Amino acid sequence: MEALSCHDDRDPWMAAMRRGDFAAAWAISDAVVAEHRARGEPCWHWPRHLQYVWTGEPLAGRRVLVRCYHGLGDTLQFIRFAAPLRRIAAHVTVWVQPALAQLVAGAPGVDAVLPLHDGTPEVDYDVDIEIMELAHALRVTPEGLGPVPYLAAPRPASLPDGGPHDNATRRVGFVWRAGGWNPDRSVPTPLMARLFVRLARAGITPLVLQRGLPDDERRTLAADDIGSDDVIETAARMAGLDLVVSVDTMAAHLAGALGRPCITLLSQESDWRWMRHRTDTPWYPTMRLVRVPPGGGWTDALATLEAMLMRPVGTSPTSQQ
Incomplete structure (x- = not known):
């Protein structure tokens, strides 16, 4: 069978999520969970991000272990469900990627965190569930995704001024490259370099949050580098x-979970969680989406972004107009 990508509407579950029909997606998930339970086939030898964990056991009144087996962005997006989980569970432990442990420890509903590793968790629990299975188990709806922010930065960090900073200027942090597993999500650095020049001329201060840039690319950018490999420092x-401003990567989810004003740049074949044709998202009320238009490219999306950033002072670039 041909493998389906994360944006392929031939998958009924993804198609349901992309049109915002969570109830239809959960009905499909119910059938999948029932099949797993009936077959009793172990999956612990599979790559962790492909493993299913929850087999439909009740969560109410139980000690629940939440396993974070997907990416950092997935954990940041779905940790919001620790709060409704804790309202029914006796105790919630999150086995989380070490880079996120401090941030997740402060999330509502989290009683304890353990750093994720290759072995087994050193904790007693009654039932376990993968973090991205929580939405199904709790039967969430697009209207019931919970309040934002649900994560908090420890403090605002001191940033380069880039000249006088007052109500007439904006400081905008940029992330334009996603993980190497899906290069279509990334914007070419030369396009960003030209955008930074135009923004600076308009009195907007572009700042680089992007990590992992080759030195030759970094030297082409007329912008201060404020990036950090530490998630807590990035949040600050x-x-x-x-x-x-971020492409579809961890930084977008971090900004959204913190309730920061954010614009997420999406390729034509965007992930199921961003739905279809929307410029907003129920996942993050402070976020707006800028999509590459059909038949277009990143140049078109950046033109839309630039127009949003050039709105008059006092008008939020993320406001719906």
Whole structure:
């Protein structure tokens, strides 16, 4: 059978989520869980991000272990469900990627965190569930995704001024490259370099949150580098910005979970969680989506972004107009 990508509407579950029909997606998930339970086939030898964990056991009144087997962005997006989980569970432990442990420890509903590793968790529990299975188990709806922010930065970080910073200027942090597993999500650096020049001429201060740039690309950018490999420090720096602009990667979810104004740039074949044709998202009320238009490219999306950033002072670039 041909493998289906994360944006392929031939998958009925993904198609349901992309049109915002969570109830239809959960009905499909119910059938999948029932099949797994009936077959009793172990999956612990599979790659962790492909493993199913929850087999339909009740969560109410139980000690629940939440396993974070997907990416950092997935954990940041779905940790919001620790709060409704804790309202029914006796105790919630999150086995989380070490880079996120401090941030997740402060999330509502989390009683304890353990750093994820290759072995087995050193904790007693009654039932376990993968973090991305929580939405199904709790039967969430697009209207019931919970309040934002649900994560908090420890403090705003001190940032480069880039000249006088007052109500007439904006400081905007940029992330334009996603993980190597899906290069279509990334914007070419030369396009960003030209955008930064135009923004600076308009009195907007572009700042680089992007990590992992080759030195030759970094030297082409007329912008200060404020990026950090530490997620807590990145959160603090986001707290000091007027706006975060990111492609579909961990930084977008971090900004959204912190309740920071954010614009997320999406390729034509965007992930199921961003639905279809929307410029907003129920997952993050402070986020707006800028999509590559059909038949277009990143140049078109950046033109839309630039127009949003050039709105008059006092008008939020993320406001719906």
